[in-house]
Structures are given as structure tokens and as C-alpha cells.
Amino acid sequence: MDILELEKWQRDTDLEDLEGFRHGTRAAPTLYRAGLVKAAVGDAPTVFVASDEEPDRHGDTIAVDGWDTKAYQANPVFLWFHGMDEGHLLPIGRVPKVWAEAKQLLAAVEWDKADPFAAEVQGKYQRGFLKAVSVGFRPLEFEEIKPDGDKRAKGMMPSIRFLLQELLEISAVPVPANPRALQKAYFYRARLPAIPPEPIPDPLAPIAKAAREVNEALRGPGGK
Numbered sequence: 001m002d003i004l005e006l007e008k009w010q011r012d013t014d015l016e017d018l019e020g021f022r023h024g025t026r027a028a029p030t031l032y033r034a035g036l037v038k039a040a041v042g043d044a045p046t047v048f049v050a051s052d053e054e055p056d057r058h059g060d061t062i063a064v065d066g067w068d069t070k071a072y073q074a075n076p077v078f079l080w081f082h083g084m085d086e087g088h089l090l091p092i093g094r095v096p097k098v099w100a101e102a103k104q105l106l107a108a109v110e111w112d113k114a115d116p117f118a119a120e121v122q123g124k125y126q127r128g129f130l131k132a133v134s135v136g137f138r139p140l141e142f143e144e145i146k147p148d149g150d151k152r153a154k155g156m157m158p159s160i161r162f163l164l165q166e167l168l169e170i171s172a173v174p175v176p177a178n179p180r181a182l183q184k185a186y187f188y189r190a191r192l193p194a195i196p197p198e199p200i201p202d203p204l205a206p207i208a209k210a211a212r213e214v215n216e217a218l219r220g221p222g223g224k
Contacts, residue, residue: 028138034176035133040125045108048133052104059159066164067105069098078109079171092118107170121172132176140164
């Protein structure tokens with residue numbers, strides 16, 4: 001399963017879950033969107049753009065004034081890779097302030113300076129080696145935007161305009177990949193049959209074979 005297949009699977013799954021939630025047959029799904037670092041300087045809190053109102057690659061938009069952050073602010077942990085890395089399950093920071101400004105949802109992260117891994121991740125952002133965050137949220141109100149004739153003819157799916165959504169978590173990530181897609185890829189690969197390694201040819205085998213043939217020829221019939 002390559003990245004395009006994973007993206008299509010994830011999009012199909014998200015739309016199916018949203019449709020089920022709309023009709024009351026499923027609970028609200030957890031969705032993920034990418035954000036970017038805004039300011040990472042010295043010991044000051046690192047500020048991230050957790051979300052904005054620009055359309056993503058699917059044409060989806062998220063209304064900034066529709067964010068509900070109350071539950072998140074009661075336990076504003078900042079995770080590494082959505083808590084999926086078994087070596088780093090604990091928070092690496094906290095988010096004491098989440099606010100809307102200029103059509104952006106901003107988050108200020110205080111790093112756990114007593115945690116060497118958290119300090120390492122903070123340094124990656126400060127030096128520009130990490131730039132993305134991933135935001136998990138639960139959609140509460142949304143509307144589907146049907147593609148027009150030309151886009152529909154090209155196979156484009158409907159886009160979603162999220163009007164009200166609950167912030168669940170914010171994570172530092174090396175790349176803003178959807179954890180559900182990563183789990184799908186892992187499950188898929190785990191089910192593949194093991195492929196035995198190809199034998200490595202012995203570079204001396206032809207020489208040994210030629211030596212045996214010469215030896216047999218010298219001995220003559222009967223092996224004497």
C-alpha cells in the first residue's frame with residue numbers, strides 16, 4: 001500500500017465516518033490536520049499555528065471561531081507523535097494558552113526542560129529541522145460542499161466546511177501524517193507474508209567448481 005493508496009483510504013474513511021455521524025449511526029470521529037511553527041526563539045514559549053481557515057488539499061476548511069478548547073485547556077498536554085511512539089509516551093510540554101487571532105488558532109507551548117527528549121525536540125524547532133505540528137479534533141457541526149461539474153468529472157470528492165469542532169490534542173511531529181493512516185499501513189504490512197531473503201551468491205563458487213572439474217579430468221576414468 002503506497003502513500004496515494006493510504007491517502008485515498010484515509011479520505012474515504014473520514015467521509016464515511018462523518019456521514020455516519022451526521023445520520024446518528026456513528027460517534028464523532030477524531031480527525032487530524034497539520035499546523036506550522038510560528039515562532040521558536042530562545043526560552044520563550046514556542047508558538048504554533050494550530051489551525052487556520054485556508055483550504056487544505058481536499059478543499060476542507062475549519063472555522064477558527066468554531067473551535068471549542070474548554071476540555072483541552074483543562075489538561076493541555078503537548079505530545080510527541082500523538083503518543084504513538086512507545087519510547088516517548090509522556091507529554092513533552094504543555095500548552096497554557098490557546099487563542100484565536102487573525103483567522104488563526106494559535107497555541108503557545110512550554111517545554112518540559114527537565115526532559116532531555118523534550119529539550120531535543122524544542123531545539124529541532126528552534127533550528128528549523130522541525131516545522132510541523134498535528135492537531136487532533138472532533139467535528140461537532142459541519143457541512144458538505146459538493147464539487148462542481150468539472151471537478152466531479154475529474155473524480156474529486158466533496159469537501160467539508162467544519163463549523164464547530166472540539167480540540168482534543170496537539171502533537172509535535174516529524175511530518176504531519178495521519179496516525180490512523182500510519183496504523184493502517186502498519187497493519188497492512190504486518191499481514192504481508194514474509195519474503196525469504198534471496199541467497200547471496202558465493203563469489204568463489206565458480207572457481208571451486210572449475211577446480212573440481214580439472215581435478216576430475218586429471219584423475220581420469222574411475223577416479224584414479
